[in-house]
Amino acid sequence: MDSLSSSSVTALRSDSEAAIHFSDVWLGFDEGPILRGLSFSAQPGETLVLLGETGSGKTLTLKLATGLLRPDRGAVHVLGQDLFSKSEEELLRFRRQVGFVFQEGALFDSLTVGENVAYCLEEAGASEEEITPRVQEVLRFVELEHTLDQLPSELSGGMRRRVAIARALITRPPIVLYDSATAGLDPITSQAIIILILRLRDAYGVTSLMATQRLQDGFALANFHFDPKTRTVRRGASADSARPAITRFLVLREGRVYFEGGPEELLKVSDPYLQRFLI
Amino acid sequence: MSAQSISNLFTRPRYGQDTLQQMDDIGVGSLPIVLLSGFFIGAVMVLQTGTQFERFGQVSLTGDIVSLALVRELGPTITGLLVAGRCASGIASELGSMLVTEQVDAMRAMGTDPSRKLVSPRVFATLLVMPLLTAISVFIGLIGGMVASVFSLRLSATTFWQRAIAILEFSDLMQGFSKSIVFAFILSTVGCYQGLNVRGGTQGVGRATTQAVVVSSVMIIVADTFLTRLALYLADKL
Numbered sequence: 298m299d300s301l302s303s304s305s306v307t308a309l310r311s312d313s314e315a316a317i318h319f320s321d322v323w324l325g326f327d328e329g330p331i332l333r334g335l336s337f338s339a340q341p342g343e344t345l346v347l348l349g350e351t352g353s354g355k356t357l358t359l360k361l362a363t364g365l366l367r368p369d370r371g372a373v374h375v376l377g378q379d380l381f382s383k384s385e386e387e388l389l390r391f392r393r394q395v396g397f398v399f400q401e402g403a404l405f406d407s408l409t410v411g412e413n414v415a416y417c418l419e420e421a422g423a424s425e426e427e428i429t430p431r432v433q434e435v436l437r438f439v440e441l442e443h444t445l446d447q448l449p450s451e452l453s454g455g456m457r458r459r460v461a462i463a464r465a466l467i468t469r470p471p472i473v474l475y476d477s478a479t480a481g482l483d484p485i486t487s488q489a490i491i492i493l494i495l496r497l498r499d500a501y502g503v504t505s506l507m508a509t510q511r512l513q514d515g516f517a518l519a520n521f522h523f524d525p526k527t528r529t530v531r532r533g534a535s536a537d538s539a540r541p542a543i544t545r546f547l548v549l550r551e552g553r554v555y556f557e558g559g560p561e562e563l564l565k566v567s568d569p570y571l572q573r574f575l576i
Numbered sequence: 577m578s579a580q581s582i583s584n585l586f587t588r589p590r591y592g593q594d595t596l597q598q599m600d601d602i603g604v605g606s607l608p609i610v611l612l613s614g615f616f617i618g619a620v621m622v623l624q625t626g627t628q629f630e631r632f633g634q635v636s637l638t639g640d641i642v643s644l645a646l647v648r649e650l651g652p653t654i655t656g657l658l659v660a661g662r663c664a665s666g667i668a669s670e671l672g673s674m675l676v677t678e679q680v681d682a683m684r685a686m687g688t689d690p691s692r693k694l695v696s697p698r699v700f701a702t703l704l705v706m707p708l709l710t711a712i713s714v715f716i717g718l719i720g721g722m723v724a725s726v727f728s729l730r731l732s733a734t735t736f737w738q739r740a741i742a743i744l745e746f747s748d749l750m751q752g753f754s755k756s757i758v759f760a761f762i763l764s765t766v767g768c769y770q771g772l773n774v775r776g777g778t779q780g781v782g783r784a785t786t787q788a789v790v791v792s793s794v795m796i797i798v799a800d801t802f803l804t805r806l807a808l809y810l811a812d813k814l
Contacts, residue, residue, distance in 0.1 A: 363685055385689070393687040403682035405674075417686045420589075464686075 315374070316341045316472055316504040317362055322371035323552075324357055331357055333552035334371070339506060340543070341471070344498055346515035347508040348574060349549035355508035356400070358549070359474045362506060363395045364388040376471065393417060396465030396473035396503075400480055402457040404449040404464070410436070411445040414464045421468075435463040439493060455486030462493055473497065475507040479514055491517045492530055499523040512574050519544035519560040548574065577695060577772075578765045584689075584696040594697035595704075602663045602698075603705030609658050610713045617650055618642060618717030619724035626729040635729050639739030642721040647744060647752045648807075651714035653800050656759030659706065660792040664767035667698055668788035671771025672781035680772070690772070699764040706760030707753055714752065747814070751807040758803060759796050766792040 315338035324332040331354045339345045347355045360366045361373050364380040373380045376394060383391060404413045411432055418428045436442045439459040449457055458478055465473055475494065479487035491514055497503045499522050509515065521530050546563050548556035548571060556563065556571055563571065584590075621642045629635050671694060674680050680690050718740055725731040770788040774780040 360681070365681055365684055389684070389687045389689055391687075392685055395685075397682070397685040399678045399682055399685075401677065403678035405679055405682070406677070420686065420688050 314341070315339060316343070316376060317345075317506060318372075318374040319358070319361070320372045320374075322361060322368045322373060324354075324361065324366065324368045330369075331552055332361075332368070335549070335553060336371075337547055337554055337557060339504055339545075341504050342498070342502045342543070344494075344505040344507065344518050344544040346518065346544060346546045347506060347549060348510070348512065348515065348546060351510070353549040354552055355549060356476050359397070359476050359506060359508055362472075362474055363392055363397055393421065393468050394470050394472070396468070396470040398458070398461045398465050398473065398475045398478050400477045402449070402461035404457055404460055406449050408448075409445065410441070410447050410449065410452070410460050413449065413460060414467055416464065417467050431467060435466045436460075438466065438496070439463045453486075455482050455489065458482065458486075458490055459493065462490070462497075466497065469501075470503070472504045472506070475505060475509075477509055478507065479509065479511055487511070487514065488517075492523070494518065495521060495523045495530060500525045515544065515546055516560055577691065577769055578699075578761070580691050581695045581699040581765065581768070584692045585700060589692065591693055591697050594693065595701050598697050598701035599705050601666075602659065602701055603709060606659050606662055606705075606709055607712070609662060610655055610709050611716050613654060613658060614651070614713035614716035615720035617654055618646060618720030618722075621645060621650070621717070622721040622724035623728055626725060626731075630729065635725075635731055636735055636739060638725050638729060638731060639721070639736040640743040643718060643740035643743050644748060646714045646717045646721075647748050649752075649800075649804070651717060652710045652752050652755035652759060653796065655706065655710045655713045655756065656763065656796045656800075657793055659702070659709065660759075660763040660766075660796060661789055663702065664763040664770075664788040664792040665785045667764065667767030668771040669781055669785040671768060672774035672784045673778075675772060675774050676777050676781060695765075695768045695772070698768055699761065702760040702764035703757060706756045710752060710756040747807070747811055751803075754807075755800060755803050758799055762795045762799060763792040766795065 317339040319335050319337050322332050322335040323330055331352070335354070335358065337345070347358060349355050357366060361368060362375055364373075364375075364383065367381055375391075378391065380388065380391070404410075405416065408416070414432045414435060415428045418431060432445070433442060436445060439462055441456060441459050441463065444452060444456065444460070449460065452460065462478070478494070479490050482490065494505060494507065495518060498505060498518070507514070507518070521532055523530050543559075545557065545559055547554055550570065556566065556568070564575070566572070622638055625641050626635060626638045629637050671680070674694070680694070683690050683693060718737070721740070722733050722736045725736045726733050767788045770784040770791070774784045776783070
């Protein structure tokens with residue numbers, strides 16, 4: 298099975314500049330290999346939408362990108378660092394530079410929203426004077442300031458995802474990984490989450506890797522931008538030429554990249570497998 | 577994991593607040609069952625042994641035998657089994673639930689070592705509270721024995737208490753103390769291991785919880801046999 302090639306603008310950049318670079322990554326479990334030579338790159342500020350069937354390795358890819366799993370073969374470079382030459386202790390320190398939004402939020406259910414969001418800073422030994430305004434800032438960003446003292450169990454599914462995003466942002470990471478951030482949510486709540494991701498990308502220039510089964514999420518990221526001046530979401534690409542938001546799609550199939558390209562390229566394909574995603 | 581949990585105690589970061597919270601959960605939380613069972617085990621020991629001693633006119637020996645049995649054997653073992661039933665299962669289900677809801681992965685993703693944050697505080701807290709719980713259990717067991725001997729055998733409380741104290745040697749106390757430490761280590765590490773190795777979602781959590789109680793209880797009883805043999809060997813040598 299040949300991968301469909303892409304003429305994306307990002308291909309012009311070298312892999313050494315990439316924020317995330319996977320090179321011939323293999324990973325398997327008892328049932329056999331899941332990833333079979335996965336290779337791709339994400340440039341700084343870019344949004345990469347990972348599409349694929351259930352079990353195609355989207356979540357594994359995200360976990361590899363933050364060093365939560367080690368590949369059987371191949372190399373993963375994130376922010377210019379070879380993750381798998383690092384010891385577990387070095388990886389723990391490295392992971393504070395990468396935000397991770399888990400599928401169900403993975404909030405600590407015995408801690409309040411405020412404590413969940415503050416967790417990373419407290420672990421890093423930050424002072425209370427530093428933590429409190431940062432927690433309020435990120436909760437304001439996700440419009441959940443009023444939930445500071447609530448427990449995760451008192452929140453709706455969408456609110457929990459927003460808290461998870463706030464928790465991932467507290468250290469102002471240059472990279473955020475989203476694992477099916479809108480899965481199981483109603484369309485309105487999903488839209489609210491996508492707008493948050495847009496704001497994060499366009500206001501802060503965060504590089505994102507978003508695993509999803511919802512193609513419309515990817516197209517929303519590709520076709521809209523957040524204007525920090527007017528604080529509104531607008532159709533089309535960002536007018537800020539210094540920070541052009543690029544969204545690319547990566548379709549995984551049988552552990553490899555089956556398609557890589559922009560939204561226009563994806564819409565034009567005649568491949569029957571890819572057509573199934575577009576219906 | 578057992579070695580890692582101990583070595584974590586000597587390097588930073590340490591989680592003192594979490595350890596205190598676990599001491600409260602495991603120690604204070606287990607107090608009611610330890611008190612209740614300790615009292616009645618002491619009482620039933622007197623009832624069982626006293627009737628035998630009565631046949632030989634040696635009722636006053638009841639205090640000796642109950643004291644030795646509680647300090648050397650029943651105190652640490654029953655406390656170990658009770659705390660295993662209550663806390664090994666609790667630890668396994670709590671950590672197992674955290675694992676299946678990706679909270680453990682989230683912790684790692686935020687740069688925290690789960691073995692430091694979750695395992696070491698539980699192991700350390702159990703090591704600290706188990707000898708205390710055992711001491712309390714033995715003391716309450718002796719009170720239960722004393723009450724039973726006064727009402728059932730018509731033995732004076734002073735005689736029972738004096739004999740119970742006089743028979744004890746330092747080696748008896750050390751035997752009970754060392755057993756409680758070993759049992760604490762077994763039940764806490766088994767609970768953590770089962771919890772952090774859950775497979776198969778919520779059903780797996782249930783399985784891990786049961787496994788934690790079964791494995792730690794069996795290990796406590798087996799370890800007790802070897803520790804008793806070792807203590808007797810050392811008593812002969814010294």
